[in-house]
Amino acid sequence: GAVVSQHPSRVICKSGTSVKIECRSLDFQATTMFWYRQFPKQSLMLMATSNEGSKATYEQGVEKDKFLINHASLTLSTLTVTSAHPEDSSFYICSVPSGGGTFYNEQFFGPGTRLTVL
């Protein structure tokens, strides 16, 4: 299967700082990538869709000014958590759909980034 990497795998930061998380598709180009968030003992919740060449689209309730997404290239999307607070502590996972984002394609998930805000 396709390989998706995330960096860093784990980050601890102070409240008020910004943290950037990278998601890379190593096997194929992706015009679309997705960002999910998972709180402890909970399921994944879709945060936003990262679109190459255009603005990201955010799910209801997700602050676009707080979670900045940049789809820098066909293999890289970054999620920046701005002015992080302890409630932003979570497990952030990206996914890359195969097939260029068309319907019902296999999705490959990154290994996740655990963010802890002190």
Next chain:
Amino acid sequence: SQELEQSPQSLIVQEGKNLTINCTSSKTLYGLYWYKQKYGEGLIFLMMLQKGGEEKSHEKITAKLDEKKQQSSLHITASQPSHAGIYLCGADKAAGNKLTFGGGTRVLVKP
């Protein structure tokens, strides 16, 4: 929004026994995915189902989607400790690969 309910929330099985996890949707499923996750790690793709009545198998894991495309089951035969983890079903959110996930089923296999 499309709600996905998984059951059971957790189960403990003896090694060698079979287990089944269910995933039920309030709406017709256009694409249903099964993933396995170990705590604090990424998701491992297991299977994807699209057609009513479809069934797929890989090694000891079989997934089915009912004819109405509102319920899916994941069955593991002769479970092993390596099958332990959290199993998640995800449904395509009507278009474009956005997935809505069920609450997950935590599986523990006792040797």
